[in-house]
Amino acid sequence: MAIYRDEAVVLRTHKLGEADRICTLLTRNNGKVRAVAKGVRKVGSKFGARLEPFMVADIQFYEGRTLDTISQAETLGSYGAPIVADYALYTTATAMVEAADRLTETDPAQRQYLLLVGALRSLSRGEHSPTLTLDSYLLRALSIAGWAPSFQDCARCGRPGPHARVMVQVGGAVCSDCAPQGAAILDDATRELLIALLAGAWDLTEDVPEQVQKRASGIVAAYAQWHLDRSLRSLDHLDGSQAHTVAAVPQSTPPSVPEPKATA
Amino acid sequence: MYEGIVQELIDEFGRLPGIGPKSAQRIAFHILQTESVDVARLSEILGQIRTRVHFCEICGNVAEQETCSICRDPRRNQTLICVVEEAKDVVAIERTREFRGLYHVLGGAISPIDGIGPDDLRIRQLMQRLADGTVVEVILATDPNLEGEATATYLSRLLTTLKVKVTRLASGLPVGGDLEYADEITLGRAFEGRTVIG
Numbered sequence: 001m002a003i004y005r006d007e008a009v010v011l012r013t014h015k016l017g018e019a020d021r022i023c024t025l026l027t028r029n030n031g032k033v034r035a036v037a038k039g040v041r042k043v044g045s046k047f048g049a050r051l052e053p054f055m056v057a058d059i060q061f062y063e064g065r066t067l068d069t070i071s072q073a074e075t076l077g078s079y080g081a082p083i084v085a086d087y088a089l090y091t092t093a094t095a096m097v098e099a100a101d102r103l104t105e106t107d108p109a110q111r112q113y114l115l116l117v118g119a120l121r122s123l124s125r126g127e128h129s130p131t132l133t134l135d136s137y138l139l140r141a142l143s144i145a146g147w148a149p150s151f152q153d154c155a156r157c158g159r160p161g162p163h164a165r166v167m168v169q170v171g172g173a174v175c176s177d178c179a180p181q182g183a184a185i186l187d188d189a190t191r192e193l194l195i196a197l198l199a200g201a202w203d204l205t206e207d208v209p210e211q212v213q214k215r216a217s218g219i220v221a222a223y224a225q226w227h228l229d230r231s232l233r234s235l236d237h238l239d240g241s242q243a244h245t246v247a248a249v250p251q252s253t254p255p256s257v258p259e260p261k262a263t264a
Numbered sequence: 265m266y267e268g269i270v271q272e273l274i275d276e277f278g279r280l281p282g283i284g285p286k287s288a289q290r291i292a293f294h295i296l297q298t299e300s301v302d303v304a305r306l307s308e309i310l311g312q313i314r315t316r317v318h319f320c321e322i323c324g325n326v327a328e329q330e331t332c333s334i335c336r337d338p339r340r341n342q343t344l345i346c347v348v349e350e351a352k353d354v355v356a357i358e359r360t361r362e363f364r365g366l367y368h369v370l371g372g373a374i375s376p377i378d379g380i381g382p383d384d385l386r387i388r389q390l391m392q393r394l395a396d397g398t399v400v401e402v403i404l405a406t407d408p409n410l411e412g413e414a415t416a417t418y419l420s421r422l423l424t425t426l427k428v429k430v431t432r433l434a435s436g437l438p439v440g441g442d443l444e445y446a447d448e449i450t451l452g453r454a455f456e457g458r459t460v461i462g
């Protein structure tokens with residue numbers, strides 16, 4: 001049996017049989033790997049908490065026919081404990097790993113790995129607000145996956161911005177010629193925040209009013225939802241004030257009223 | 265592969281948690297060779313289990329009546345509630361004989377990635393039980409793994425709004441593991457040395 005070694009972040013785990021778990025890991029060099037951790041749920045397991053979600057570890061794998069097996073794990077980044085001690089951080093980190101799980105496959109994804117580890121580390125240290133950390137992570141993870149949004153120039157025709165409308169289906173801001181009827185409004189403050197989050201320009205994200213943050217989060221959630229086919233479950237369970245509701249994005253026209261039925 | 269019904273029986277056992285194909289085959293052949301009265305009794309229990317077993321209206325534990333035997337027992341300390349994820353955790357804690365209070369079974373742990381949020385657990389029912397002020401201490405005995413810790417974090421924050429002492433089982437439990445695998449001595453010690461968190 002072949003042995004290989006890689007750094008990995010634990011995305012999620014599933015119980016297997018009596019005392020084992022299947023861990024879904026995003027590795028530095030081998031893309032996403034599903035591997036069995038034997039006996040991890042038992043007292044005195046050699047793995048302890050090293051294979052819990054949000055943990056980063058140096059792992060040795062045995063290649064298997066269907067699933068690989070984890071034979072050793074050494075902690076590199078212990079982000080689980082600080083994250084789990086704060087409920088808002090926990091729900092935020094869960095949304096991140098869910099997105100990472102959906103955006104990666106078995107082919108190498110080193111940029112996704114580094115982005116996720118960086119985001120979890122930043123979150124565990126409380127460097128920025130969980131909401132902003134998540135929104136920045138989602139925009140950049142989607143960009144790496146090939147869905148980079150444009151919030152300055154028109155996402156459809158490329159006309160230089162700024163523009164006052166946004167359409168996630170098209171890929172971001174849209175000019176007045178490209179904006180369909182009813183496209184959501186993109187005000188200056190929200191646009192600037194989205195551009196800063198996409199670029200990781202954290203100094204520009206400080207002191208942004210909550211209303212603006214909410215509108216940006218709504219656009220990020222809608223953008224992620226559109227590109228991931230179905231929404232991230234974790235976004236529905238974010239802690240109280242961080243709710244990523246698409247409804248937070250103002251529409252330029254009131255919700256359409258059903259047309260009266262023609263009488264025969 | 266065996267013929268027809270024998271293979272069906274093996275397949276059914278193989279679907280049960282913790283039973284691999286070899287064990288499934290062993291159990292199936294054990295049943296084939298067992299006295300017919302024993303098999304009749306087993307099939308009778310299997311047939312009745314879903315209709316006879318309920319979940320306790322008060323605590324969510326498994327019960328044969330509307331309430332479980334622990335909630336009905338007047339000798340249990342009515343001022344202590346131990347919060348666990350599942351009914352099997354009640355069994356694990358009862359084995360230690362360290363705890364004489366009441367339980368509250370949440371029905372799982374908060375796991376947003378699986379679509380399970382606080383509203384999907386029996387948290388509202390817990391708050392209702394605490395409303396009249398009889399309970400003075402809530403012991404959070406969720407699993408010592410990530411989801412269990414996150415659930416305890418959520419509950420302790422929620423319970424600080426009430427005038428109730430909140431404690432968490434002491435360390436020494438297998439971190440990353442399931443509560444049900446903790447041996448009686450370790451679990452008993454964790455009860456004695458529980459720490460106040462809210």
Ligand SMILES: [Zn+2]
Nearest residue numbers: 154157175178
């Ligand atoms: Zn355009």
Ligand SMILES: [Zn+2]
Nearest residue numbers: 320323332335
């Ligand atoms: Zn009960």
